[in-house]
Amino acid sequence: MYKDQSGRKSLDIESTPAGAGMGRNHEKWKRMEEELRCLRRENLCRSTRTIESAQKSHVRYRGRDMLMLASNSYLDFCDEERIKEYASRALMEYGTGSGGSRLTTGTTALHIRLEEALARFKGREAALVFNSGFAANTGILPALCREGDVIYSDELNHASIIDGCRQSKARTVIYRHNDMEDLEKKILAHPGETGLIVSDGVFSMDGDIVDLPGLVRLADTYGLLSMIDEAHATGVIGRSGRGCEEYYHMEGRTDILMGTLSKAIGAEGGYVCGSRILVEYLKNKARSYIFSTSLSPVTMAAAIRGLELLDQEPWRVQRLSENVAWFCECLRRHGLEVSSHSAIVPIFVGDEGRAIEASERLMEQGIFIPAIRYPTVRKGGAILRAALMASHTRQELAGAARAITRAVTAPAVAVPDF
Template structure:
């Protein structure tokens, strides 16, 4: 008996309907094409715009030192690594970068990953399983949530930055391993996790603390060492992840932890083992970025001055600037349609600010995510604020 197959168009029609629904709800995502280098001023689809969309917080993505380092490394190592780290893909540039990061962060050991997403997947799925429990902040990055689900551990989510909520969950747990997971700087709100209090709970309830410092590394701390330097913290219970594609100006990520944790990840983290190593020139550029982070504190000082300037001069009537002492300065608009309208209006004024909508942020909290860079000037920020004030009262 021949089985009757469904028409090929059934799934395709369903996809068309879902996309149409997203468009009606103002949730359809679209790409912009950047022509040329990243920077405070960019060219998008042939139009020059003042950009507040990049995570290039220190302005290193187009820095001559990183470009030179990548170019020279390409001549030495070639364009691609050709294999995974555990076969023949681990090149001298990767090893040098790991050693530099270990020294810079003053940690026992470091392991490179190709992206922050892959690092989070690798860490959490390697360290946690069915008999374990993960405690995650409700506003954590999607990669942390996905990793927790893939680990098959029991997942408990606590209210954002709510220490009382977290302690209640930890006190009820009898899991073999307990892992508290949090963004260090929350990517859509720009606020900072109460890391000392999180660590204190981990010590009290025999848990470990994993921090995703993608938006803090290079920016926070007197020397740019991120959230741990910001709070002057060090503990064998901390598993620290940071990316190299934001403040460091290149790409990739790393995890810093006790040597035994790094050794275990090298043996067990599937997103490390089963993927081709990132190209050595990328690692060389990241190394140059880390050197600038270490040697040029003025970039962080300039960025902090811009943050202060924006907060002092942003006077909104209908919208709300969230409290944030980081380069991420979100303005809550509310509805998806209005957030898109304001973003479009700003672009017509020559200013690029992304409209962030659900599911990236909770329903009803669509926002403009202003991302400041050390490459911006006070005049750039003033131009943005003037345009925002004009749109709000129009």
């Protein structure tokens, strides 16, 4: 038996009663058990922490108030009164579930309103909502690319892009992170082949921003489609939070803009924005859209109101960006080398065990910030990933920067094996 990050005892196969349906002696179970043991030994075993309040800049965890420095709710919309009020009305009017996939009973008037709002917000002809960002990527890429095509994918792209590439059966060519020279070399090595370049807009762990001018130039030059994942860009970069195109003043230049409603917008669901033809095609070809029960109307309503607030109150985006600049400056004053132009500030630790220790120290001090380890980042490349919100105060961030510096520079403590 070992303890998870909440300090609770977690399932251990040894302690599971025989006959509990696990086929106790089966080779597969043994292999799973061994793999879990191995993950624990290498400080790579994952578990969950149970939050006992709404997701906002302060949360309750194990009965304590904690400063939340890990949430993707960048604009602090998950617990926003006007959004909750609008979603509650949708709950009373439309109920809890959609009852089917989008193509059967799962499309409500709210889905249509949301898709219209997304298309407007991103300056595109049309939009399509998926059940999550993950489902969007694993739906879009296999629908658009098949055997015989090439997908050029940044080496640090999100797992959902990686899985979408795999499912597509197209040849996937990985280029060095945000390196347009390397990308061009790789495109030239596959002359005449049709395909697509795909990249995170804001990279989910490093927080850096895609070289959109370079990527679009190559796509145009070589007749490839361009696709940007705006999961961490929407509501965060660009003067009014419209994402990468606004950030670079390149409105309308990308073929496919994909994103999620689960981060700055404070709801759930993925989306794609693009031409009418693209959306019509995906409705007919994207399997994660066709074969999955649609999101609840309540979630749609929350997303509609979240988008409206983002549109009406761009000062939130400004506040977030000021917070990031201030937090980075505080960390740098303490001697840590950091920089970010998004809401994600990675603090490099390296060793997985040390990253866990630092995270646990910070937890004890009331700062919620997780250690990110392999396979989310490379082995030996563990980080503390700070994710900032518009509602954090300068004082909170200055205090957190001090505590983080102490935690990551403290001498290592010998941690007993589980």
